[in-house]
Amino acid sequence: MRYILFIIISIFLATLTYGQEKPADNITDTSDLSNLSIEELSKMKSRYAATDMEKTINLAIEAASRKPLTMRKSPSIITVITEEEIERSGARDLMQVLSLIPGMEFNVDVEGVIGLSFRGLWANEGKISLQINGMEVNEIAYASLQFGSHYQVSQIKKIEIIRGPGSAIYGGCAEYAVINIITQKGEDMRGAAVNASLGNAGATYSRQDIGLSAGNKINELSYSFSGMLARAQRSNGTYTDVYNNSYQMPGNADLKANYFNVALKYKELSVQFIYDNYQTSTRDNILGIMSKPYPLDFLSCMTQIKYNKQLNKKLQLLLKLDHKYSEPWAFAGQAEHIDSDYLAYGMKANTYKANVAILWDPLYWMNINCGVDAYNDRGHRTMDEVFRTDSTNTVSYMNYAPFTQVLMKTPYANITVGARYDISTAFGSAFNPRLGVTKKAGIFNFKLLYASSFRAPAIESIQYGVDNMKLKPERSVTFEFEASAKLRKDMYFSVNFFDVTTTDAIRYFVKTDSVITGFRDGYRNSDRKIGSQGFELEYRYKSSWGFINLAYSFYTIRNKDVDDANSVPGHRSMTLGTAQNKLALMSSINIGRKMYISPSVNFLDRRFGYSCVDSNDNGILAAYKPQLVLNVYIGSNSLVKNCSFGIGITNITDEHIIYPQAYNSLHAPLPGMGRDFFLKVNYKLPFNSRHKDQ
Amino acid sequence: MVIVRRTYIRTLIVFLICISALSCYGQTYDHKENAVYIYNFIKYTSWAQKKTVVHVGIVGDSRVEDELRRLFSKKINSSSTYTVKRITSAEARTVDVVIVAEAATDQLKAIDKQTARTPILIITEKENMARQGACISFFIDEDNDYKTGYQLSIRNCKARGLSVSEQIQNNAVLTR
Numbered sequence: 001m002r003y004i005l006f007i008i009i010s011i012f013l014a015t016l017t018y019g020q021e022k023p024a025d026n027i028t029d030t031s032d033l034s035n036l037s038i039e040e041l042s043k044m045k046s047r048y049a050a051t052d053m054e055k056t057i058n059l060a061i062e063a064a065s066r067k068p069l070t071m072r073k074s075p076s077i078i079t080v081i082t083e084e085e086i087e088r089s090g091a092r093d094l095m096q097v098l099s100l101i102p103g104m105e106f107n108v109d110v111e112g113v114i115g116l117s118f119r120g121l122w123a124n125e126g127k128i129s130l131q132i133n134g135m136e137v138n139e140i141a142y143a144s145l146q147f148g149s150h151y152q153v154s155q156i157k158k159i160e161i162i163r164g165p166g167s168a169i170y171g172g173c174a175e176y177a178v179i180n181i182i183t184q185k186g187e188d189m190r191g192a193a194v195n196a197s198l199g200n201a202g203a204t205y206s207r208q209d210i211g212l213s214a215g216n217k218i219n220e221l222s223y224s225f226s227g228m229l230a231r232a233q234r235s236n237g238t239y240t241d242v243y244n245n246s247y248q249m250p251g252n253a254d255l256k257a258n259y260f261n262v263a264l265k266y267k268e269l270s271v272q273f274i275y276d277n278y279q280t281s282t283r284d285n286i287l288g289i290m291s292k293p294y295p296l297d298f299l300s301c302m303t304q305i306k307y308n309k310q311l312n313k314k315l316q317l318l319l320k321l322d323h324k325y326s327e328p329w330a331f332a333g334q335a336e337h338i339d340s341d342y343l344a345y346g347m348k349a350n351t352y353k354a355n356v357a358i359l360w361d362p363l364y365w366m367n368i369n370c371g372v373d374a375y376n377d378r379g380h381r382t383m384d385e386v387f388r389t390d391s392t393n394t395v396s397y398m399n400y401a402p403f404t405q406v407l408m409k410t411p412y413a414n415i416t417v418g419a420r421y422d423i424s425t426a427f428g429s430a431f432n433p434r435l436g437v438t439k440k441a442g443i444f445n446f447k448l449l450y451a452s453s454f455r456a457p458a459i460e461s462i463q464y465g466v467d468n469m470k471l472k473p474e475r476s477v478t479f480e481f482e483a484s485a486k487l488r489k490d491m492y493f494s495v496n497f498f499d500v501t502t503t504d505a506i507r508y509f510v511k512t513d514s515v516i517t518g519f520r521d522g523y524r525n526s527d528r529k530i531g532s533q534g535f536e537l538e539y540r541y542k543s544s545w546g547f548i549n550l551a552y553s554f555y556t557i558r559n560k561d562v563d564d565a566n567s568v569p570g571h572r573s574m575t576l577g578t579a580q581n582k583l584a585l586m587s588s589i590n591i592g593r594k595m596y597i598s599p600s601v602n603f604l605d606r607r608f609g610y611s612c613v614d615s616n617d618n619g620i621l622a623a624y625k626p627q628l629v630l631n632v633y634i635g636s637n638s639l640v641k642n643c644s645f646g647i648g649i650t651n652i653t654d655e656h657i658i659y660p661q662a663y664n665s666l667h668a669p670l671p672g673m674g675r676d677f678f679l680k681v682n683y684k685l686p687f688n689s690r691h692k693d694q
Numbered sequence: 695m696v697i698v699r700r701t702y703i704r705t706l707i708v709f710l711i712c713i714s715a716l717s718c719y720g721q722t723y724d725h726k727e728n729a730v731y732i733y734n735f736i737k738y739t740s741w742a743q744k745k746t747v748v749h750v751g752i753v754g755d756s757r758v759e760d761e762l763r764r765l766f767s768k769k770i771n772s773s774s775t776y777t778v779k780r781i782t783s784a785e786a787r788t789v790d791v792v793i794v795a796e797a798a799t800d801q802l803k804a805i806d807k808q809t810a811r812t813p814i815l816i817i818t819e820k821e822n823m824a825r826q827g828a829c830i831s832f833f834i835d836e837d838n839d840y841k842t843g844y845q846l847s848i849r850n851c852k853a854r855g856l857s858v859s860e861q862i863q864n865n866a867v868l869t870r
Contacts, residue, residue: 033726034765038734041727042865046839048724058836070837364868411825411870 051489053542056082062134063160063180065416066169066369066405067359072445075416075436076166077482077496079538081159083184085549088588088598090633090648090680092197092207093232094151098179099602100584101161102536102553106147107577107662108670111282111296111329112234112253114147114659118163118176119500120532120555120578122566122662126455126474126506129166129174132181132261132274135302136173139328140349140377143173143458146298149232149255150278154195154682155213157182163536164498165453165478168418168434171373171401172456175476176500183261186222189215191686199232199650199678204250206676207232209257216687220267227260234280237656237671241289242613249671252283252293268309274302287666290339299327314361318371322353332383346382349459351375357403369418370404377426379459387463388519395459397426413439422454422473426462430454430473447482447496457506457523466509466522474525476502492540501531507563508665531560532575546589546596553582565663568608569621577662579626581605595636598648602629609660611668619666629655635680645681723819727842728832729761732817733769735830736776736791738859739851741813748774751781751789753805754798756819787812794818794828802826813855824850824869829858831869845869 033041050058057071059082064074071078079101091097095114098104103119115124126143129136138145159181166174192214199206208231215224234253240246256279263272277300281293307319326349335342357371381393405418416436423429434451455474465471477500484494505526511519534555541548558573568574582605588598604627610619630653635646650673651657657672736748752759759778766776779789783801786792786809794802796819805816806827818826821833824847835843846866851858 033730034733034768036730038731038738038861038865041730041734042841042843044841046841048834048840050840054836054840060837073837365870411822 051542052084052547053490053492053540054486056080056540056542057486057492059158061160062182063131063162063166063169063178065407065418066357067367067407069407072440072484073414073438075414075434075438075447075449077163077447077449077480077498077536079161079163079551081161083157085547085586085588086153086156086159087637087644087682088547088596088633088635089586089600090598090631090635090646090650090678091153092199092209092678092680093147093149094153094181095147095149096650097153097159098147098161100549100551100586100600101163102538102551102582102584103163103534103555104161104177105578105582105604106659108284108659108667109144109661110284110286110665110667112280112284112670113144113282113296114234114670115145116147117575117578117662119498119534119553120557120575120580121176121500121502121530122575122577123176125461126173126458127175128177128179129170130179130181131170133183133263133272133304134180135272135274135304135322136170136324137274137276137300137302138173139298139300140324140326140351141328141347141379141458141460143456144328146278146280148234148280149207149209149230150257151181152211152226152228152230152257152259154193154211154228155184155226155261157184157188163496164449164480165434165451165476167430167432167453168403168405168420168451171399171420171422172430172454172473175453175455175474175502183226183263184213184215184224185217185263185265186215186224187217189213189224190217191215191684193682193684195680195682197678197680199676201233201236201674201676204233204236205231206236206673206678215263222263222265224263225260228257230257230259231255233673235657235671236674239284239289239668239671240611241284241287241668242610242619242666243288244612245289247283247289252281254281254293255279268307270304270306270308272302272304272306274300276300276302284667284670285339285342290342291336292339294331294333294335294339294342297327297330299325299330301325316359318355318357318359320353320355322351322355322375324351324353325349326351344383346385347379347460348382349377349379351377365409367407368404369406371402373399373401373403373420375399377459379463387459388522389463389465389468395463397424397459397462399424399426399456413437422456424456427457427471427473430456430475443486445482445484445486447480447484449478449480449482451478451480452476453478455506461506461523464522466511466524467518469522469524471506471523472504472525474502474504474506476500476531490541490543492538494538495535497533497535499531499533501529501560503529505530505563507565508663526563528561528563530557530562530566532557533559544590546587548585548587551582551584555580563663565665571608574608575662576664577607577609577660579604579607591634594638595634598633598635600631600633602631603627607660609669610664610666613666617666619664624658624660624669627655627657628653629657633680642684642686643682644684645679647677647679650676650678723758723832723834723842725757725761728758728819729765731832731842731844732758732762732791732793733765735815735817735858735862736774738861739815740857740859741790742855743813745790746774748776748791749789750776750778750791750793751786752778752793752795753781753783753786753801754795756793756795756797758793758795758819784808786814789814791815791817794820794823796820799823799826802828809854811853811855815854815856816850821845822869829854829856830862830866833867843867 060068064076162178166178211228213226235249353375403420482496633648637644658669660669
């Protein structure tokens with residue numbers, strides 16, 4: 001801890017000595033303005049040259065409130081990752097990008113799937129909403145996410161990460177955080193592009209992908225297409241289960257992603273379609289390893305139709321229709337006799353969603369947003385299987401959610417008050433209010449936030465309740481305070497404190513009674529009040545020579561309770577599988593005018609997990625040493641016309657990366673990729689430049 | 695718990711030290727642009743009695759003073775003529791337009807008190823000054839590429855018997 005503070009102070013002091021402010025602010029001679037009218041003055045392009053840092057912190061954030069606000073004004077704790085930062089970091093996968101976010105860590109779930117933990121709490125099923133252009137991509141059966149060579153990063157314009165609850169806006173899948181990926185639209189592309197990457201980790205390839213994209217805007221019509229085919233290995237290491245059986249990961253943990261996204265926009269109407277077919281193979285199973293790898297597929301198809309109409313100067317109407325088709329965790333084949341505990345699973349699920357909302361500015365200091373969100377989740381078990389609770393192969397749940405949000409600009413502060421009331425045929429109701437106060441004072445900005453949020457039980461949680469127990473929604477209350485400062489035009493610093501308390505946590509539970517009645521396992525609401533507290537720091541410095549992004553996070557559960565399945569015996573302040581201290585550094589330094597070098601560091605403090613069992617099949621707790629991953633990428637985007645490319649090494653020191661399980665289900669830590677050499681190329685073919693100003 | 699508290703406190707101390715070590719940094723106006731805005735505000739404001747000479751007083755030190763002198767010297771053929779002078783807050787009643795420099799914002803309350811209900815257009819360089827009596831307050835709009843904007847208090851203008859035209863209202867951020 002002392003060393004981390006020392007690093008932060010050193011970086012501050014180092015940057016303070018750098019350069020002087022330009023007093024002139026790049027303002028040119030304005031003598032020709034004298035005859036301009038007010039209207040002409042207000043339409044005039046700003047003559048202040050905002051720095052890249054200012055542009056970043058003033059990006060309009062769409063995910064934090066329904067009305068786009070800048071990062072500092074938004075009533076949430078936010079991290080924004082820009083297209084430039086992604087490109088210069090050399091990241092090939094969303095997982096690499098998210099590992100730089102304070103509080104976010106990756107842990108193994110089961111069957112080789114990697115999910116997210118946030119602020120020390122396992123957050124994979126229905127707790128973090130991952131969205132692409134506002135469309136939620138969590139699968140429907142468990143509301144889970146799968147990471148690792150999954151989501152394309154080459155066509156991302158920016159990623160907005162709401163490091164805090166989002167249920168008051170997004171409902172039951174955004175209890176702890178929201179990640180919104182904004183992809184490039186036609187007007188951003190104005191051409192076609194091909195990108196590819198090749199990675200090698202010694203004895204095996206690490207990742208190979210190829211992507212194609214095209215898009216343009218012609219008059220009122222904007223269109224874009226982007227697609228990717230990728231294959232990768234989870235690791236080049238060896239997996240050893242808790243019974244000390246091992247296998248080599250290459251060839252046994254393949255990851256394949258086929259993805260494409262088509263978007264069309266004409267005037268106020270926009271249509272988007274996403275096809276996402278993620279295929280993994282699992283040999284690690286849930287406890288002990290299997291004799292061979294089995295395919296595990298996650299298919300999603302999503303369509304959204306959106307209509308935005310400005311009815312008058314003060315009133316805007318928004319209509320949205322969504323359809324999501326999901327076939328998650330699918331294994332349709334026949335397991336070997338020796339692996340008979342590995343069961344075929346198939347479920348076809350659909351979500352139909354309609355959203356009507358208005359944005360209204362009744363007073364100059366007030367913005368009101370209200371509407372109704374209604375959706376229908378339908379699940380259909382295939383292969384002649386039936387759902388456990390209802391003993392039928394088809395289930396359907398309706399959810400209605402009126403919501404409102406009022407943004408008020410007062411002389412003292414900006415205030416956001418909002419609430420969403422979900423009424424469900426599956427779990428009853430959930431009321432989620434939020435209150436946010438933001439205040440700018442010179443270079444400083446303060447946020448005081450309160451939000452109630454929830455996790456809606458997903459189809460399989462409902463249908464797999466212990467003894468047919470009707471699950472209640474999992475509820476969380478989060479308090480956050482953030483202080484940030486724009487220290488200079490090119491420097492930004494923020495610190496935030498959080499306190500999360502979760503009640504009725506939905507947990508998978510295995511009975512250990514001597515005499516078992518009813519079902520042996522299933523989901524139920526925990527009677528513990530779990531949660532975490534801590535703080536996160538973000539420091540950003542962006543100048544003509546490059547940039548530094550530093551993120552540090554700390555959590556403790558000392559003042560909270562935790563389920564036995566997540567606790568670390570003998571360590572009251574930590575949860576299983578997560579590091580209390582996390583430090584991520586991403587930087588990029590120009591080499592001359594055409595090249596750059598981007599070193600990055602990811603440090604995770606000591607973690608705990610279960611790697612083996614004793615003679616009674618009880619897990620033996622293991623402490624995993626701190627993990628330091630160093631990466632470097634050298635690239636150029638102007639050495640060859642229209643072409644950006646680079647070479648890099650991830651995990652330079654060949655650190656033994658592991659993803660421990662964040663709950664005690666006796667899945668041993670899954671190894672990650674060792675040292676990996678890679679090459680990235682992106683070639684752009686701009687369309688005719690006469691469209692540029694259209 | 696003690697360790698956690700210590701960590702919190704240390705981090706906070708580091709943060710505050712770093713902040714206080716820095717000189718406060720704020721965005722600066724383009725005073726030439728502000729001068730043109732002010733000229734237009736005067737042009738599109740109606741006083742109960744038509745002004746052939748408009749006296750502009752500046753309270754505090756502002757670079758807009760020189761810019762206004764320069765600008766008004768170019769406007770000799772217009773129907774009104776303009777004078778610009780540096781004034782104290784006590785002299786505010788002697789002019790038609792008072793411009794309060796950012797550094798002199800603390801004098802705004804006194805100016806408002808002395809000039810209450812008199813037809814004097816009060817313009818401030820600091821934002822959010824309507825509650826202290828400003829008719830128009832400049833601000834830098836960070837959400838709009840750092841362009842100069844202005845807040846208009848129609849209530850304060852009316853209380854002073856001033857009428858501002860649509861040209862001013864249409865591009866203003868209305869405030870109380």
